[in-house]
Amino acid sequence: MATIITKEQQEKEKMVTLVSSDSEKFVVEQKVAEKSHVIKMVMNCCGIESPIPVRRVKGDILKSILEYCEKHSKGEAQEVMEKWDKEYMDKAEKDLVFFHDLMLASHFLHIQELVDLIAVTFAGMLKMKSPEEIRQKFNINNDLTKEQEEHIMTTFGWAFQPI
Amino acid sequence: MKIRIRSEETKETMRFEIPDPCSFSDLKTLIASKLSSSSNGLAPQSIRLTLNRKDELSPDSPSATLRSLGITSGDLIFFSFDPSLVLDPMGIDSNEKVVPVAPISGSVEELLGSEKKLEEGTSSQGETLDVDVEDGSELSEEDVETFVIEKSSSVPCFLKRVFDLEKGVAKGNLGLVVIAVHAVFLESGFVALDGSGLKLPGGWATAVGTISVSYTLPELIGSDAEKDAKVAVLKFSLMGTYVSIYGFLNVGGSGVHRACLDVSKLLPLLCLPMDSIGEMEEEVVFKFWKGVKDGVSLPLLIDICDKNGLPPPPCLACLPTDLKIRILELLPGVDLARVGCVNSEMRYLTSNDELWRKKFLEELGPVNENGGVVARWRDKYAMHWLRMKEIKRGRLFLRPHSSFRRYIRFRPFTGGRPYLNDVDDFGLGPRSGFLPRRRRNISLHCDFDQHDAGFRY
Structure with a gap:
């Protein structure tokens, strides 16, 4: 019994400090931080005693990512997780800039599960939209020349037929 | 413009198709990189180019075009290495030698003249010339086959x-x-x-x-x-x-x-x-x-x-390209096609045929590949997608489809393999060379030659 308690205590002690690009500090359990492959490698080689700077990620993004990692390190039932993921994504996709930064950061930190989740949500945003709607939503310039556009219509024109 | 390049040592001949105009240094770079694949890195500067194996071609500046040196399509150029310059890791023309211009101001006639001079020379040189002549005739035959210009997609x-x-x-x-x-x-x-x-x-x-x-x-x-x-x-x-x-x-x-x-x-x-x-x-x-x-x-x-x-x-x-591709992979084919119309980058990313192969297999099921005519998966997908739609609408058997066959019949094949890499020109129209076979697979009661009602997408 006594050994178990010490183990738990040891686990508790294994906290790591992450510092975002705008110098915000986050103290999380090691197993939460380990969700990121990159941070895990840093911890393996440099230890967890000193704070780990995450230079390319801003505080609000890092906070959101750690929230995800924490939830996913608990090992809850799949249905619970799916529901939580959906809510998490619903919240994130409201702000496109935030959503985009979240994807870049999770890619940078190598959190494959989160990258996959965001990619699926992103694909969902592109579905059932015309090219013009996509351009507007994501603020993309149409840099195609007239000839290229005509060309595209010969290759992809079929996708615009009414179903 | 097509030229032949022959090694003075090994007598091995390579054929290049080079842009016109092509600069002197471009040609050297091209030769160096072709040779580098077999041996270690070669500096373009170490290559000596001659027309008659004696006088080095050395233009005023490395950016002079080949045409200004009198080199035209079909010419034979010899090359050798200057061992003192072989290693040059920077690859910059910093130690470009300044050599007086060789007395080749010429034209094809002059070049031919120099080959004739060779013929009059020693017997060993004469032998080489015979090979040259053979090569020349080969080249003209190959003109049709090897140098068919294949249209590339939007990448470059x-x-x-x-x-x-x-x-x-x-x-x-x-x-x-x-x-x-x-x-x-x-x-x-x-x-x-x-x-x-x-x-x-x-x-x-x-x-x-x-x-x-x-x-x-x-x-x-x-x-x-x-x-x-x-x-x-x-x-x-x-x-x-x-x-x-x-x-x-x-x-x-x-x-x-x-x-x-x-x-x-x-x-x-x-x-x-x-x-x-x-x-x-x-x-x-x-x-x-x-x-x-x-x-x-x-x-x-x-x-x-x-x-x-x-x-x-x-x-x-x-987003990094990997992520963009990841997202595109998650889209159904029809949305993929629409995203491909957004801008040039998306057009380019959606032109990847591996992506369309996946889409095809995911959505339309495994297909029996009969070999033979190779087609782009993107176009196969489009065709099957449209056909599925027709089936859903219940129209398939009301409209016989022979118009494709008509196109094929009248379109002459120009030799070479123009259909393999013919990417962008490929619409759903006349060039769909694989269509008749596919059609036949599914249209059970249809006689192509008798029904001529125009079926077009």
Whole structure:
């Protein structure tokens, strides 16, 4: 019994400090931080005693990512997780800039599960939209020349037929 | 223009199709890179080119065109190595020898004359000449087959446009790489500082050693803040066949983004006419494009917007290429096609046939490949998709479909293999060479030749 308690205590002690690009500090359990492959490698080689700077990620993004990692390190039932993921994504996709930064950061930190989740949500945003709607939503310039556009219509024109 | 290049030592002949105009140094680079694949790295400067195996071709400047030296299509050029110059890791024309111009002012007649002189010479040279003549006849036969121009997809388009503008300015391998990177940067939305439009600022090619180019954004030009605007600086250096590109902002605190790319496969392509690039070569260009874009240009774009207080660049455009591809893989085919119409980058990414093969197998099930006519998966997908729709509408058996066959019947095959890589021209129209077979598989009661009602998509 006594050994178990010490183990738990040891686990508790294994906290790591992450510092975002705008110098915000986050103290999380090691197993939460380990969700990121990159941070895990840093911890393996440099230890967890000193704070780990995450230079390319801003505080609000890092906070959101750690929230995800924490939830996913608990090992809850799949249905619970799916529901939580959906809510998490619903919240994130409201702000496109935030959503985009979240994807870049999770890619940078190598959190494959989160990258996959965001990619699926992103694909969902592109579905059932015309090219013009996509351009507007994501603020993309149409840099195609007239000839290229005509060309595209010969290759992809079929996708615009009414179903 | 097609030329033959023969080694003086091994007598081995290579055939090149080179752009017209092609500069003298381009040709040397091309030869060096062709040979480098078999042996170790060769410096283009170490190559000696002659027309008659005696007098070295040495134009006033390495950027002189071959045409100005009197070299025309079908010519035979000999090459050998100058051992004192074989190792030159920088690949820059810094130690270009200044040699007086060889007395070849010529034309085809003169060249023929020099070959005739050879014939009159010793017997061993005469033998070589016989081979030459055979080669000449071979070449004319091959004209039809080997040199059929295959239309490539949109990949090298951005490169081509920029190269057309900068042609002749490039100096050495590094110069070529700088132009290729310049093309990627333009494509990402940067403009060269002090440059005009698409062009690089003048004088960049004269720099020896490390080349540095500065970029800014169109939004920052002409604004009040132009003087204080932070610009992105790129530095290039070449070591052997690896080029390192460092990108950073001219302000402290921003990180340095670096890409190190192996350009040994890219360089020969940059010397070739962009129109003749095939699928394998496209892969090489794509890898380079991706490396530069994800490694340097996109991170710099995000940095430069951030530091200058501009709104962040468009969300979808700034994702690394891997992520974009990941997202595209998750889309159903019909949405993929629509996304492909958004801009040139998406058009390019959705032209990947492997992606369409996956879509086809995912959505339309395994298909029995009969071999024979090779078609693009994208077009196969389109066809099957439309057919499925027709079936759903219940129209399939009301409309016989022989119009495709009619097209095929009247379209002459021009030899070569024009259908294999014929990417962009391929619509749903007349060139769908594989259609009749596929049609026959599903239309059970249809006699193609009797029903002639026009069925078109």
